[in-house]
Structure formats: structure tokens, C-alpha cells
Amino acid sequence: MRKEERLQISISRYLKHQYPQVIFTAESSGIPLPIYLAKKAKAQRNPTKGLPDVWIAQPNTMYYGLFLELKTKTPFLKSGKLSTNKHIREQAKVLERLNDLGYLAQFVWTFDMAKALIDDYLKNG
Numbered sequence: 001m002r003k004e005e006r007l008q009i010s011i012s013r014y015l016k017h018q019y020p021q022v023i024f025t026a027e028s029s030g031i032p033l034p035i036y037l038a039k040k041a042k043a044q045r046n047p048t049k050g051l052p053d054v055w056i057a058q059p060n061t062m063y064y065g066l067f068l069e070l071k072t073k074t075p076f077l078k079s080g081k082l083s084t085n086k087h088i089r090e091q092a093k094v095l096e097r098l099n100d101l102g103y104l105a106q107f108v109w110t111f112d113m114a115k116a117l118i119d120d121y122l123k124n125g
Helices: 003-018 035-044 086-100 111-124
Strands: 024-026 054-056 066-070 104-108
Touching (some): 003 024, 003 066
Parallel strands (some): 066 104
């Protein structure tokens, strides 16, 4: 199991245990499927590239919901600028669009970082 998959599973378990009333889902396009199922999934999927990995459908006092883009390490360079990686740039554009629409959307790369963001978002608004 890849590190990002383990992180996604840990976050899902945390949400189920700590916030059972909260509706959330995890993006599944990275899961390997047999070709016949992969074709079905692709036909049903949103064509937007870079959709976040975890979607929490719970508004708070400031946002309509929370989106998390999971990484195995920081997507930022030592200078603080975003990586020049094309895929990370696509994901950052989607996060920016979601933020502009009134959602909170961010990169996270550790479980503790995700947990703190989720707790702050759901408990404190």
C-alpha cells in the first residue's frame, strides 16, 4: 500500500470515529481496477484533473466544506514557493478555484496536519 493511500485510510478512519455525523468521501481515481471497471469509472468521473482526495461536506461559519489534497511530502520548495511539478500545479489550481467558491481547500502531507485542520474546521469554524 502506498504512503498516500495509508494517509487517506487513516484520515477516513479518524473521521468515522471522531465525527460519525459528518458526511465525507474520498476520491478513488487512483485505485487500480480491472480494465472493464476502469472504463466504467472513467465514463462516470468528472473530467477536471486534480480533484482533491478528501471531501468533507460540512459547512461551518466561514466555509461551505473542506477539501484536502493529500501528499506524501510537502508540495512546497524550501523557498516557500509551490513545486514546479505539473500535476501539483494542476491540483493547486483546483484548490484555488474551490477556495474562491467559498470552500476551504488545502494541501496536507501528514496525518497530524490533516487532523489539526479537520479538528479546527469542524470544532471551531
